[in-house]
Amino acid sequence: MDPASCPEQPSAVNEQVLNSSGRSLTAAVCLRRFLCHGSETATYNTKEHPLGNENALFLMQFIESGRGCEVVEEIRRLNSEGHTVRPNPSLFALAVCSQHADFKTRQSALRVLKELCRAPAHLFTFVQYKKELKEGSGMWGRALRRAVTDWYNSQDGLSLAQAVTKCKHKAGWSHKDLLRLCHMKPTNDTVVLVCKYMTKGWKGVQEAYGDKEKSEDVQKVFAYLEAVERAKHSTDELEIIHLIEEHRLEKEQILTNHLKSKEVLKALLKEMPLVVLMKHLGKLTADKVLTPGSPDVAAVCERIQDEMALKKAKTHPFNVLVASENYKRGHGKRGKLKWEPDSDIVQALNCAFCKSISNVESTGKRFLVAVDVSSSLSSVAHGSFISTVAIAAAMCMVFAQTEPNTKVVVFSDGVVVPCDISSDMTLMQAAAQLIQTPGGSTDCALPITWASENDKTVDVFIIFTNNQTFERANPAVTLQTYRKKTGIFSKLIVCGMIASSLAIADPEDRGMLDICGFDSHAVDVIRNIVLDAI
Structure with missing residues (x-):
């Protein structure tokens, strides 16, 4: 600006x-x-x-x-x-x-x-x-019309063609609506072509460009739009596959009818982004695109475990965990789509989880990660549809392996027990460490009190719990006492994994945060508060 x-x-x-x-x-x-x-x-x-x-x-x-x-x-x-x-x-x-x-x-x-x-x-x-x-x-004043016009004109024709054919409308608006209201005036020939396509359709483009001599750039955009249109109207499976491979068409540009074809899905699979691939592993298995022992399964497993690919996609281990747990469940959220999990894919996802931990950058802070075991950790977390014990174990592993100054504990009924989460542990072994202590009442202030009584220096307290109750003291007040004793502006993040609301954090304290449920965004929110971004 x-x-x-x-x-x-x-x-x-x-x-x-x-x-x-x-x-x-x-x-x-x-x-x-x-x-x-x-x-x-x-x-x-x-x-x-x-x-x-x-x-x-x-x-x-x-x-x-x-x-x-x-x-x-x-x-x-x-x-x-x-x-x-x-x-x-x-x-x-x-x-x-x-x-x-x-x-x-x-x-x-x-x-x-x-x-x-x-x-x-x-x-x-x-x-x-x-x-x-x-x-x-x-x-729709002049300023907005100019801003929307600039949005379209700021892109090269091919990128714009790819974008508008993948997302044609949303929130009650279409590209045709916006172009009409902003009085669009394209600034180059390729954008002129795409605008013609958005307002007049492929028929209008053919009438305007079909027999005319075209520059190299215009020809590329014309050929791409032609491929998208042919894919929409062709009934020839081989032609659809050829168009996908030659023009790198994506799932959003292929009709639902064609997505029932195994061979078409296999063609899309080759260029499918890693995050999208992991999300659709269940459907691909259910549709028999991925069959046990097949070359396609071997290729998918290789991609999933590729450290460079995981790093390039900036894949956080929590996202891999969600994909893994959803795949191992063997059915979709509503249970209509079902599949038999492939053991090779399950193993590849487990491996990818461990490898992706190295993608997480250390913040250099001192952490106390505390897991409340006073109630069952077998509940399903809001926002991610996986068990709370899997979330707690995964996040403990991530902090223990990426933050050198991390202490992990479990707590319940007045007792805090240090928990050894080593780098050579599997997720199941880490989860077993968290559920070995008997249950009791929930007291989210307990980990802070324990740190104070044992002279532990902590920059960030992260508590994973199913409940928000506190029996002996308010965690927010206990944190204030800890800050005064240590002279450190320690922060408190309470993750109520099955809670729809929490009331622990002091809303006027920038160092406290409540998290209701747990999803991939929660991981980023935690990092934001740790690094003083919010």
Whole structure:
């Protein structure tokens, strides 16, 4: 963003005004929380809630203090640095900024639109938020028309063709709608071709370009769109496979009818992104695309265990765990789709989990990871549909192997027991370590008290529990006492894996966070608070 677009002013976003207890009472913390995970409170919930007028009021209070440009810059920064775990809060906040009365705030918001909207789905969502936020007046002014036009014109023709054929509409909007409303004026020949396709369809493209001489770039885009159209209308399985292989067509561009073909699925399998592949292993097995002992299974297992591929895809071990547990279950979430898990694939996923741990970068902090064993850990966690013991064991392994200063304990009924999670353990062995202590009552303050009484220096307490109750002391108050004793601004993260709500974290304390359920986003939220991103 051009610094000259905003007047010089103190940075509200970078202010860190703390009181003696370590509380930050600035709106900046609330803003970061909202942009990172969709709630200005000290709670992350795996269930994403709709964003509406109540969120707009919170943002408007911040913007109306004269710091709208800084809000836009914070949206841009958190996204560019990878701290946002969900796209919608940023898109919503950007929509609010783009409609504010302050001209520079509106200008700044629309200037970063193409940077934040990396895919058509994001653009559609942003436009829909603007529609929901408008108050009686039309929203399609010159600035928005120019911003949407720039989004299309900023891409090369082939990339744009790939994007618009994979996502044609969302949130009640289509590309045809946006092009009509923004009065689109393409700036190069390849974008002209794609715009013709979006507004007039393939028939319009054929009429305009079929017999004309085309430049090399235009010919590439024309050939790609032709392949997409042929794949939609062909009944020849061999032709579909050829089109997939030659033009690298993806699952979203193939009709559902064709996806019933094993050979078509095998063709898609070759270029399928690793994360998508692991997600669809169950269906591929159920559809007999992956059969025991086949070359296809061998190729898939090789890809899953490839350390370089795992690193390139930035695959977190928790994502591998989810794929593994879902595959081993042998049926989909609703039980309609069923398969017999292949032992080679199961083994490959187990191996991939261990290998992917090395993808996690150390934060250099001192951790106490505490697992509540006062109740059964066989429950299914909200947000990931896998057992709470599998989540707790996996996260203990990740912290123990990536953070040198980590202590793992289990606790229940007034007792805290150190737990040795070694690097040569399997997930099952780690899980067995967590469930060897008998159950009792839940007291989430216990690990903090234990650390204090045993002179353990801890930067971050992470507690995994099924419940939120505290018998002897409030964990938030106990943490404050620990901070005063040690002089360390220690943080507390409580993961209520089957909870729909928690009330442990002090909402005004930037060092506390409640997590309801547990999913792949929760992993990133934890890292954000550990590294002071929120």
